[in-house]
Amino acid sequence: MKLRTKLALSVTAFTTLLLFLSFIVVTLVVQNHLIESRYTQLEQAEELMEDDSSVRTLLTLHEDAVVLSNENGRWVISNDEDGDDSSTINGDVQANDLPGIPRSNEPFKSGDWFGIVYQDQAYLFEDESVDDTVSTLVLTFTIVLVVGIVIAFISSFWIAYPLRQLNDTRQGISSSGTLETVQTERDDEIGRLGRVFNQMIGRVDQTMEQQRQFVADVSHEMKTPLTVIEGYAQLLKRWGKTKPDVLDESIEHILQETHAMRTTLIEPMLELSRLGYEETSVEVIDLAELGSELADRMYHATGTIIPVDASGTIRANREAVLRILTIYIDNVLKYATSPELHLRKERLAVLDRGTSLTDEERARLFDRFYRLDAARDRSGSGLGLSIAAALATTHHFKVGSEARQPDGSCFYLIPEQSE
Helix, strand or coil, X not given: CCHHHHHHHHHHHHHHHHHHHHHHHHHHHHHHHHHHHHHHXXXXXXXXXXXXXXXXXXXXXXXXXXXXXXXXXXXXXXXXXXXXXCCCECCCECHHHCCCCCCCCCCEEECCEEEEEECCEEXXXXXXXXXXXXXXXXXXXXXXXXXXXXXXXXXXXXXXXXXXXXXXXXXXXXXXXXXXXXXXXXXXXXXXXXXXXXXXXXXXXXXXXXXXXXXXXXXXXXXXXXXXXXXXXXHHHHHHCCCHXXXXXXXXXXXXXXXXHHHHHHHHHHHHHHCCCCCCCCEEEEHHHHHHHHHHHHHHHHCCCCCEEECCEEEECHHHHHHHHHHHHHHHHHHCEEEEXXXXXXXXXXXXXXXXXXXXXXXXXXXXXXXXXXXXXXXXXXXXXXXXXXXXXXXXXXXXXXXXXXXXXXXXXXXXXXX
């Protein structure tokens, strides 16, 4: 059974139950109120019978009133005129129309008749309005119930229509492979569900576009080293067997290209693919100690002296912070000068002096394979800063870049928690 059908049936069943219970309560309340009002009139008649009132006085209480007397164990119709034993009193009431008289002294109802007994006298009157009112209520409620059920069922289908759109859109995406969105004009939960669905589709589309771009970029980046390797392999095939200098040169360049391809492209791509799948731990990091360790590493690796201004502590994953700051410094050494470390618990930053960047260029620095035109020297793959951004996302950091006056940049890392 489809979801919209289940929803329509559920709403209809609930509406039917609610209306039915409401009708029963209203009918019982109205019926009891009408009967109680008639019993109040009977109690007035009982008070008159206690005062030995005449039959004529009792008959004035209701237009269809009848007074009975118990004569030798037999109830007979009383008359307010002496010597008149007619069975017809107050209009068309006949003796055989009267109900049976109970032995109780409590007010009673029998069919359309209401009555009360006091000693050897009984007072009765006929009132069809009670049952007529109840019948009218039942008929009215039945009509309302049927109309309510129809309206509830139709409105439920109408409310669930966006769910059908979502399902149809999902089936369309599944069958065609083309991403689609749904209309979200409604300002309710279903409308918000549609907007969330559209946001999800937007993210999927963005992810697919990034994947396509990633494949295209990888193909482009691998094209040059593979072309170089292929060229030297052909050179080896032609001259390598007879010319030792050609053999040595070709092997050397092939080794250089494969090493560069592995270190600048394949290994960074594998690192990107692993991010988010490894367990991470946090610890209290002394920033002065961290800065000293990082500066010492870079000095032994590159011979560059990096000034460090650091104080305070943070709670973070130590290896992730070291990796991101190392990427920043490596980026400075390739494309700028004068790296500096400014480490505070609010922000960890690497400063440099170099070419000023436009806002558009700075906004794309953390994209995969993005390199500035001036840096297209094959010294890097354009994956370093994207790895830093991915690491930051995995470890709940925020990364970014801003201009430094008068020239240069500031690459920063903001921990989510610090102390």
